[in-house]
Amino acid sequence: MIEKLLPDEFLSVIRSRLDESRLYELRIRTAQPIVIDYGGRYYYLGKSGLLDEPEHAFTASDGLVKNIVVSATEYSLYSVNNQLSRGYITIEGGIRLGVCGETVKDAGGVKTIKDFTSVNIRFPHEISDCSLTAFSYINDVRLRSALIVAPPGAGKTTVLRDLCCNISKIAIKNILLVDERSEIAAVHAGVAQLNVGIGTDIISNCTKSYAFSYGVRSMRPDVIVTDELMGEEDFEAVADAIAGGVAVIASVHASTPEELFVRRGFKELYDKKIITRYVFLSDRNGPGTYENVYDADMKRLYLAS
Template structure:
């Protein structure tokens, strides 16, 4: 396995120095936000931290963004044009660098971005064992339940999904190992580098990296015969249709979606019918208080509460 690139390695020297002065635990760092002319902001344990220089919050310079992009792209932004048109670049290790700037349009579609003015480095965390309390509620009759992980941003749903994949693939005392197919559209789940996953996803896992979710699910069914299919952040009609097709083909589904509550999810037209028909057998609702990844509730297809993590604050 390749050695991971540390998240600080892509920061300009002076910013790296200021961030390291904060003496933060890197495994609790969530985001690094750089906006031209604005204070540098770190999201750490769900709180904002403003690194200081000469007693004042450090203000990000235009050259800071340019230097960061050079490191992130290995000095070849052109090679990442396909990703940049979607507004982000995924680094080795699964860290995602979101960006804004001036859109370059071609035939009514975004071709690329230029004059980048903001960067948001979202730090990917691998936490083996974080699914230990959840997985038993997702198994029924020696089979994985069709499961949807629901949470707002920065609440750990991708981290939880990653560990569920690993445990289901390797097997546990409750479940024999299953063949898992992962459609990793944004390279956040496996953090693939030159086709090799940097994150541990299990010995029976096949990863389709950088492929649109709907198309990828169909490809996996045709080519790899997965028992379980895992995808992150579904939200398009074609994603939902592909999930329905996969279920009809006998695959078990693990998926995530943005949402603050089950009621909010029910109000989304794409998911209303899925919920009404009971396509998903388990819903895992996550929050970030008192910690990211707090399990607010695990529900069955009828909406009955099966488990809630006790608050220890």
Template sequence: MVTDNRILQFFPQGLRRDWERNGVNFDRIQEIRLRVNQPVRVLSEREHRLPIIYGERELEEIFRYLCHDSVYAYEEERKQGYITVEGGHRIGITGELTTAGNGRFIAKYIRYMNIRLAHEHKDIAKKIIQYLYHTQQGIPFNTLIISPPGVGKTTLLRDTIRLFSNGVEGYRGCNVGVIDERGEIAGAYRGSAMLDCGERTDIVTGGDKQQGISILVRTFAPRVIAIDEIGKSTDAEAIFHAGVCGCNILATIHGSSIEDIQHKFEMERILQSELIERFVVLSMDEKMVRYFEIYDRKGNQICGKNLLQVPA
């Protein structure tokens, strides 16, 4: 089996032979882990150890290749510990850090890389979308997706954005504003979305959530504002104010249940206000099969445990 060319794109010509020998399927891979002087590990349905070992020179060569030999052009992203490459794939980078001003650090010697592959799974939100609209008003509910890491919340978020934007049977499409801090939702590369977020969607990449919401509310009149990963109290505060301004909210947060996020300080005001009208809770079993459940603002279950998958 020959390795998919979409895998080879991450490696300089001189390092591709090892990958060509090992037969790797792009569509099944979530992450490729590169560690100095250690075997490469690939995460798909399970972890695979490949007989490929890179030293310091090879890792530096791979990084320069991914930056198109313009390392300084990626300096702002590097300060956050990653770069985003064409196709929306995010490359986590670390090693020996050095100060980069303003109390921030940047990897001086890159010794560890995590290539996180961006995959589109269109219609994965099709089974949940019917629960996320006001049937009488025809507009989306304020919705929060709750998920442990690695279960697929960003993929589900992206497809929900696309369906809200384009419209679905019985409901018209609407303007959606996306704040994509790390370029993971839209797979943005140089500001352009590489992944389909819908035809009525405007995307702010690189700024923080407060800045992004301010820009969108002032100048783009979104019906829905979408963000990934509420991580701190300022994120929650920005979302609360967007709701007060009349925008509907579509957001995600790490957690395992509604009860779990109730203990998060940053969620206190949002939950007390009952701003969120729908909670979509994701889970995954030991066989990596994914499920969803849906609850209303009072915590009543309105959709029991269902498979989360692209319809056949």
């Protein structure tokens, strides 16, 4: 799918000079140098490949961002407007485009985005069994509720995706995947573009509060897996699901327990002691580096060497 999005000169350099398995992001901003996240580090992209300075980098021409977004939607912006109005598009192969531009509003909120100014093309990575360390602590005497905690770009989504595979395969549990922004399974045209296991049901592009309520009633999951918890409503949805007897595994942005405690809504969830595993990741040795695992009382169970 990437060949449908990028100019030939960009694509030629990527295919001939780079290892695509190390490509994480391509950031394209109108009239600015092209920036690439390669192996967890940012560079500029130019004819000779990766550059440390912008002087000889490719520059995004006027109209390039629009052309990429329109191509990604297969020339039908309307068909993906539910996603576009929330700032992203998920396409074939699990590639996800974050989109910036001018928002168009109506009485119900943001109606769509137009006059695109930048796009962040994010390339998913499937790493089999990268979740086994987390899994060993989450599925010890029983399947526990857990938070996967890490800063942006440190592998939370990749670990969650692999946890779905291992929970359904090894623990043999029914999983409800609440993929609010289509990052974990990347469903496109009704088909998951990325492997989330043989026992996983997927709800995409809706709020967690709706998906948790609807999904628990209709699918009777053993565990709910979901992406980034953002505020009080999300933390409350997690607490309600666990109180109803369903384990929850979710991700949240933070680097340390101290940062986690200042997240709005977390303290109330912590005080209930219903999250019994906290798995902290970093990108210290590349995305998905395990740093610490804590129990419900924030007592350390695992410390990276």
